[in-house]
Amino acid sequence: MRIEHLRERSDLGVISTTALKSLGVSDPWRRCTPGGPWQRMHPGVVLLHNGPPTPDQHLTAALLRAGPGAAVTGAEACRRHGLPARGQEIHLLVPGSARGSGSLILERASPMPPSADVGGFPVVSAARAVVDACRFLRTTDEATALIAAAIQRRRCTPDELRAEARTNRYGTKLARDVLRDLGRAESVAERDARRLSRKIRLTTPHWNATIADANGVIIARPDAWYDNVGLAWEIDSRAFHYGPRDYERTLTRNTRYAAAGILVVQTLPTRLRDQPEVVARELKAAHKAAAARPRPPVHVVEVT
Known part of the structure; x- marks a missing residue:
């Protein structure tokens, strides 16, 4: 099948190896070797060019790897909400068990939190995203800056952040400490x-x-x-x-x-x-x- 037809069946140039095989590409990985025309994004996920992936292609590949029902949280979700989050990892919540790879974090959530379409991607609330992002930060100042930005830009309220930190307590001590110390402070x-x-x-x-x-x-x-x-x-x-x-x-x-x-x-x-x-x-x-x-x-x- 011609590459144009493969791209039409893909999502932003991202496609699964299962889909490629169903379209007649018997050995997709052969085209992902160094110098080849494609590249491997995750196990079972291919990008139909060998140039640098865009942020949207990275996220599309991560969601394809995670499977149906996944939602974006953490630093990537914060950026989708317009917040200056640090961290290059892509953190996804999934309804079942799954295994991440590299900078892809797949975390089982039960129940799954609500998500909304943000730029074509399923993204959790800003409060949940901020609390999850803080789990991967190392300093109080980094967490304070992110929490303060979320409050100042009216993406969420302090009460919403506190509720998320109480509900999802694993790894949220930094966020809870900052919220307690921050009180009504805004920076x-x-x-x-x-x-x-x-x-x-x-x-x-x-x-x-x-x-x-x-x-x-x-x-x-x-x-x-x-x-x-x-x-x-x-x-x-x-x-x-x-x-x-x-x-x-x-x-x-x-x-x-x-x-x-x-x-x-x-x-x-x-x-x-x-x-x-x-x-x-x-x-x-x-x-x-x-x-x-x-x-x-x-x-x-x-x-x-």
Whole structure:
């Protein structure tokens, strides 16, 4: 059979050896030898060219190897949800027993979690994908960054992540620890800010609180708010706050702070990470300066 006809029977150029044999190709592996026109993707799965496979071809081959009913989870599913997950492995959940190979992880799930069509592939929820991806991460910062991105980009809620981590406890200690420590924090930098604030005994219950003036006009939502002295602390992370128009929004926000008489400390995450002692001195000095003047007429408001 001509190669054009084989490609028509394939999915993105990916096809099983069983299908190839039914189409008259008696020895598919002979064409997958070094220098041959095809390549072996997984046992029983062939790609009908010898060039670098695309991400979609990698995933198609993995699903063909896994069999009917498989669903994508982990780092690959996170990327399909638009999240910056690390890890090159393809992690699939399958309804029955199966064996992976190389970077393909096949894990039996009972019951199978719900999945939805994302770009033509069966992908689990963002919460399940994130929790499964964290099982293969090694550091707290990596897991925090992924979880924070999922929450900030509104792919899932903290409660949904906690529910997944409780339901699927095997290997989820890192995710559960991060979720417990993260609380309502929205980035790795904010988590570090909470720790530093506790360390220097400038504690506050107001993280990501909304501040309004005496007329009820919203001023800003600082990362930390020291209500007793009217001091705002902003962790201005490029990763989470700086987009094409975010610099202008930051300047406008700072103008609102100044107009309301609020002192604000701005800290880059790199300084918080590399120079915590310096940041601590700056924050304590600002807190002292704020306490030495009349507190501005502003207050925390509940936003529904």
